Amino acid sequence: MIQNMLHMPLFWAMLTIASFTVGQHLYRLLGNTAFLPPILTGIILVSVVLEYTGISFDTYMEGGQYLHLMLGPVVVMLAVPLYQFIHVMKKEWLRISLAITLGSGTTVAVAVAMAHFWIGNDPITITMSTKSVTTPVAVTVSEQLGGVGALASAFVIITGVFGALMIPPLLKSVKLDDPKAMGLTLGVCAHAIGTSRALELGNQQAAYSAMAMTLTATLHAVLLPLVM
Amino acid sequence: MTGLLILLLFLVAGNLLQSQLDSPVPGSIIGMLLLLVFLIFRGRTPESLSQVSKTLSPLLPLFIIPVSVGIVTQKELLADNGVALLVIMAVSIIPGALVCAAIMQAGRRGGDS
Numbered sequence: 001m002i003q004n005m006l007h008m009p010l011f012w013a014m015l016t017i018a019s020f021t022v023g024q025h026l027y028r029l030l031g032n033t034a035f036l037p038p039i040l041t042g043i044i045l046v047s048v049v050l051e052y053t054g055i056s057f058d059t060y061m062e063g064g065q066y067l068h069l070m071l072g073p074v075v076v077m078l079a080v081p082l083y084q085f086i087h088v089m090k091k092e093w094l095r096i097s098l099a100i101t102l103g104s105g106t107t108v109a110v111a112v113a114m115a116h117f118w119i120g121n122d123p124i125t126i127t128m129s130t131k132s133v134t135t136p137v138a139v140t141v142s143e144q145l146g147g148v149g150a151l152a153s154a155f156v157i158i159t160g161v162f163g164a165l166m167i168p169p170l171l172k173s174v175k176l177d178d179p180k181a182m183g184l185t186l187g188v189c190a191h192a193i194g195t196s197r198a199l200e201l202g203n204q205q206a207a208y209s210a211m212a213m214t215l216t217a218t219l220h221a222v223l224l225p226l227v228m
Numbered sequence: 229m230t231g232l233l234i235l236l237l238f239l240v241a242g243n244l245l246q247s248q249l250d251s252p253v254p255g256s257i258i259g260m261l262l263l264l265v266f267l268i269f270r271g272r273t274p275e276s277l278s279q280v281s282k283t284l285s286p287l288l289p290l291f292i293i294p295v296s297v298g299i300v301t302q303k304e305l306l307a308d309n310g311v312a313l314l315v316i317m318a319v320s321i322i323p324g325a326l327v328c329a330a331i332m333q334a335g336r337r338g339g340d341s
Contacts, residue, residue, distance in 0.1 A: 016297075020290045039289035043296045050300055057301050064294030071291050073235040073284075075256035076242065079263035080273055080281045099331040107324025114316040119309050131317065132324070135292045140254045150298025151305075157296075159317050166318070167325050176329035178336075185328045189321050192289075218260070225252035 006055050012063030019045035034164040034197035039135070040157055075136050078214060085211040096184070096215075103188045104132050104216045123148055129228055130220065131155040134191040137217040145228050156191065163190025164197035179204040187212025231280030238263040 005011050023041030030036060050060055061068070089096055108129055115121075115128040127147035130138040135156045142152035167186055171177045176185075183205035186194035191213045198209035242259025245251070251258065267273060273281075299306075306313075 016293050017290065020293060037289065039292060039296070042289070042293045043299070046293060046297045047300050050297065057298055060297060061294060064297065067291050068294040070284075070287075071295075072239045072243075072256045072259075073232065074288050074291055075254075076235045076239045076259040076263055077281050077284060079238075079260045079267060080277060082260075082264055083267040083273060086268070095332065099328045102331060103324050103328025105324075106327045107320050110323050111316055111320035114320060115313075118312050118316065121305075121309070124305070124309065124313075128316070131320075135296075136288065137257070139292060139295050140256055144252065144254045148298075148302065149295045151302055153292060153296035154299050155313070155317065158314070159321065162318050163321050163325070166321055170322065170325055171329050174326065174329075176326070176333050178333050181329040181332035184332050185325050188328045189325050218257075221257040222253055222261075225254070 006053055007059060009063035009066075012055075012060045013066045014063075015049060016042065016046055016064060016067055019043075019049075032196065032200075034193055034200070035161055037157070037160070037193055037196065040161075043153075043157075071136050071140065075140060078134075078137070078217065081210065082214050082218060085214060088207070088211060089215075096211075099184055100188055100212055100215050101219065103185065104220065107132055107189055108220070122146075124151070126228055127151045127155060129224055131159045132189060132191065132216060133220045133224075134213055134217045137221050141221050141224055144225060157193070160190045160193025163194050167194065168197070168201065180208050183208030184212045187214075188216050191216070230276035231274070231278075234263070234274070234277055235280065238266070 020038055020042040022045060023038030026041055027036060027038045050057065108131065111128050111131055112125055115125045123146065126145050127142050130142045130147065130152050133141065133156065135153055138152040138156045139149045143149045163186065167189060168182065171182055171185060179202055182201060183198050186198045186205065187209035190197065195206060195209040195213055198205040238259040239256055241262055242257070243255035245258050246253065246255035
């Protein structure tokens with residue numbers, strides 16, 4: 001009977017939702033810490049179950065695809081916050097555009113160069129180029145470019161956790177920590193996970209971080225396919 | 229429901245445009261840009277769209293879990309390169325963060341904020 005259930009697509013869709021819900025509860029329980037985002041708990045729980053039951057990823061995806069299908073509409077939906085940020089940006093658009101373009105360009109260029117010369121595996125290098133983009137966009141762009149969607153997601157999440165951990169003390173130590181600079185940098189380098197860290201620092205930081213993350217994702221989604 | 233319909237309309241339009249133009253930019257991104265242009269011309273966000281955005285946004289991470297679980301198919305790659313990848317991800321944040329924050333704060337240190 002258990003084997004029967006393990007081959008039911010709906011079971012895996014249910015398990016994915018259950019794992020995410022557990023992740024959300026854990027996240028709240030730990031005081032919304034940026035270091036254990038619900039998505040990370042969700043991925044770990046589902047992977048552990050797959051590993052334990054010996055079910056293949058393809059079988060899992062027969063159920064997972066129902067949720068995966070929503071990725072497209074959700075990416076289109078990013079236009080809504082983006083439109084709102086356009087008003088906020090008007091005052092300082094040149095400074096913000098430069099900070100986002102050069103900041104995200106630098107981190108991606110360094111990561112891609114390091115991956116190319118150190119590991120020298122093309123799919124990894126390509127996938128690394130999407131590491132500073134919010135996950136739904138990273139997965140979509142990475143697959144389009146010939147990278148690996150699953151790796152893109154892992155890179156983005158790990159980058160986000162590292163960024164949330166490193167950026168506030170780093171910027172404080174060099175005194176580049178005014179709220180706008182801190183927020184924007186968290187959004188550019190650590191996307192959604194950085195934004196939840198920015199929320200702990202203050203509202204202005206969070207607003208700038210959310211704006212930076214959306215703008216970075218859009219910029220990279222358009223530029224990376226043309227450059228890589 | 230109208231909100232979701234708007235999203236799907238722009239997604240279909242984006243995918244169609246992508247295949248017609250043979251564009252390297254993904255269809256969903258083209259759809260997002262089309263929707264952004266639509267919103268700019270319209271001057272405000274339709275209520276139904278804000279509604280669906282409020283409902284779906286918190287669920288966004290859920291929709292990414294399935295493809296992310298694909299990491300289980302990459303075990304060898306991670307075993308061979310895991311440490312290098314972690315170092316690359318940690319190190320590459322530093323120059324990017326410094327450039328970004330320096331531009332954002334240049335010329336107004338201790339000034340407004």
